[in-house]
Amino acid sequence: MVDERDICVHRDPVGRDRADFIIMCDLTGSRMPGRWEQLWARTLDGGLYEICCVPFFAYGLSLGDEVSARSAPEFEWVVDSVVRPAPGTTLRAAFRDRDRETVRDGQREIVAAAERAGLPYEIHRFGYLAVHYPGPPATAELDEVLDPLAAEGILEKETSRPL
Structure with a gap:
């Protein structure tokens, strides 16, 4: 079980009005093992999600990126990979x-x-x-x-x- 103190949340995401989903990002690859970032996202076709916040810690992710997700033991939906990076x-x-x-x-x-x-x-x-x-x-x-x-x-x- 993940301690809530190990989860970075976005209290005021820039794309809150577009978001309809929360997806988690494992921060192990961002030099923060055991930590997670809660990302606001918008559901797209084909099992993809558009990131609707400005990630604080996740390396390789940015506002507007389209990502795929997978199930993980810690959370139901976790970022798997960036399928279409947004500019910037x-x-x-x-x-x-x-x-x-x-x-x-x-x-x-x-x-x-x-x-x-x-x-x-x-x-x-x-x-x-x-x-x-x-x-x-x-x-x-x-x-x-x-x-x-x-x-x-x-x-x-x-x-x-x-x-």
Whole structure:
């Protein structure tokens, strides 16, 4: 049995209005063995599901990806594979600076840049967020905020897959 503390949930998924299904993602391949991410999805034809949230931890998954599912001992439906990747990737930003004011200000800057660029984002918790990242030039303004914060060691950033 999986402890609920080992499940990352999306409290406010960007595609909540389109989603009609919850599918689990095993995070072992994302360097988090024993952990799971609960993903909001939309049922498609042919046993496929469209991811309707911005994944926080799952490597290789992004908003809009079409995935297949399988049954697993832990959960009824688990992501099996990406059948049709959506354009772009997921950019994750995790603040490493422990000063609450620095984190708050940096997170506000990132959210404001994402909103100005029209990029969907979700906040997992204070200091940790994920942005659907289509790549340049749409992300130039976001990069102008993220790159200095990363260079100063205030945050770490990574993408779920190469662009």
